[in-house]
Amino acid sequence: MTYFNLINPFTLTPSLGFLIVWAVKICVFYPLTFWGTFKHLGQRHVPFVLYLMIALVAFFLPFNFLLNDYLLITLMISLYYFFANHSGETLTDLVATFSFSALLDYLAFLIGSYGLGICKVLFSFAGTPLYYLLVNFLVLISYGIALLLVRVLRPFFQRYLARLRGQHILAEWLLSLAFLPLSYYLYYAQYNHYLMQSPTMLTGATFHNASPVQIRAIALLEVIIYVLLVLLVMELVSRYLANRDRANFADYRLESLTRYTSQLEVMNDDLRRFRHDYKNILYSLTSALETNNLEFAKRSLAQLSAATNKSIDVPTGIIGPLKNIQDAGLKAVIFNKISTAMEKKIALQVEIVDPIDFNKTMEPVDTIRIVAILFDNAIKAAASAPQPRLDLSLYENEFAQFIIVGNSTVHQVDLAALDHASQTVSIVNNHHLGLRNLRIILARYPGASNDRRAESHWFEQRIIIPKRQEKAN
Structure with a gap:
C-alpha cells in the first residue's frame, strides 16, 4: 500500500x-x-x-x-x-x-x-x-x-x-x-x-x-x-x-465584588469614626473658645487638622467615578485592579464622567478580559518606572465605546516590535503579555481596534468598540 x-x-x-x-x-x-x-x-x-x-x-x-x-x-x-x-x-x-x-x-x-x-x-x-x-x-x-x-x-x-x-x-x-x-x-x-x-x-x-x-x-x-x-x-x-x-x-466576579464591598464597608466605618471624632473635636474647640482657653483651642484645632488629613487618605477620588460603571462585575474587577496598583504605590487617575454600559457592545466576559489584560500589563510596567503612574478613562460617543489605559514605562516602547510580538506564540515582555489574547478578543467584534501610542516614557492603549447598529424597521 x-x-x-x-x-x-x-x-x-x-x-x-x-x-x-x-x-x-x-x-x-x-x-x-x-x-x-x-x-x-x-x-x-x-x-x-x-x-x-x-x-x-x-x-x-x-x-x-x-x-x-x-x-x-x-x-x-x-x-x-x-x-x-x-x-x-x-x-x-x-x-x-x-x-x-x-x-x-x-x-x-x-x-x-x-x-x-x-x-x-x-x-x-x-x-x-x-x-x-x-x-x-x-x-x-x-x-x-x-x-x-x-x-x-x-x-x-x-x-x-x-x-x-x-x-x-x-x-x-x-x-x-x-x-x-x-x-x-x-x-x-x-x-x-x-x-x-x-x-x-x-x-x-x-x-x-x-x-x-x-x-x-x-x-x-x-x-x-x-x-x-x-x-x-x-x-x-x-x-x-x-x-x-x-x-x-463567576467566581472571579464574586471575589472582586466581595473585595469591593468590603472596601466600601471599611470606608463607611472610617467615615463614621471620622464624623464622630470631628464632632467631638468641634465641641471641644467651641468650649475652649467660649472659655478663652487658647491652648486647648490650639490642641483641638491640631487634632481637627490631623483627622482631616487622615480622611483625605481614603481614595474616594479614585473609587468615586466607578459608580458610573453599570456592570457590577466590571466595576468590581476594575476596583480590584486599582487596589493592586495602589498597593504597589502607583499614582492613579480614573476618569469615568458619564454612566457607561459595555454590555451593549461586548459580552461581559470579553469586557472583563480586555480590562484585566490592559491593567495587568500597565501595572507591571508602571511598577518599574521611576515615576509610577497609571491612568484609566472610560467613555462613549454616538458611535463607539472607549477603554483607555495609559502607564509610565522605564524605556520607550517600540510599537513596531510590540505589534510583531503580539502575533507570536511566545510573549514574555511587559507589554507583550496578553496582547495576543487581546487581539483575539477584539477580532470577534467587527470594526474593533486597539490604537497604541508611545512617547516620552509613556505608553497608552486605546480600545475602540463600535456600537451595534440597530436595523431599521
Missing part, C-alpha cells in the same frame, strides 16, 4: 487527452474542493494565486495518497496563514477551521464514492457513458455534498470555536486531528476499490458473504457514525470547557 507518491504525469499519461483530463481533475477539481470547503466554512476570501500554487504542486504531488494529502493540507494552511491572513487570525483557529473542512471533504467524498458504487450495482449502468461521466466528475459531485454539509454544520462549528477560541488551545489542536482517521479510511477504501477487492479487510468474516451493496452501505454507515461521534465529542468538550470558564468567571 503506497502512502506517498511523487509522479511525473508527462511520462505516465498514455495520450494528450488523458493528460488534459488528469490536469483538470488534479489541478482544478481538488484545489477547488479543499479551498472551497474551507472558504465557505470559515467565510473567508481565498486569493486566486493560492488556488494556482496548490494546483501546480498537486500536478506532481497529487491528492489521494495519505502523506500527499497531509503535506498539501499543511502547505495550504501555511500559505493562507502567511499570505492571506489579513484579519490576523490565530494559527490555532485556522488549523481548526481547515481541519473541520477537511473532515467534511472526506465525508462528502466517501458519500459520493459509496453512493455511486451502490447506484452502479442497483441500476446496472457500469461501463455506460453515464457511469464514466459520473466517475470523472465525482470530485465535483462530492464538492456539492460538502457544501451542503457546510451549510448545515457551519452554525455548530462557529459555536464550537466561540467556546474555545483563545482560551483552550490544546483542546482545539487535539480536536482538530479528528479528520486524520477519516483520511486514512478514505485512502484504505480507495486502495481496495472502495472495499470491493478485499471486503473482509473491513471487519473480518462478518461480511464474507455480504453483497456489494450491503458492504458499501455498512461501510458508509460506519463513516457517518464516526463523524457523528466526532461532532458529539466536539460539542461535549466545548460545552464543558465553556461552562467551566463561566463558573471561573
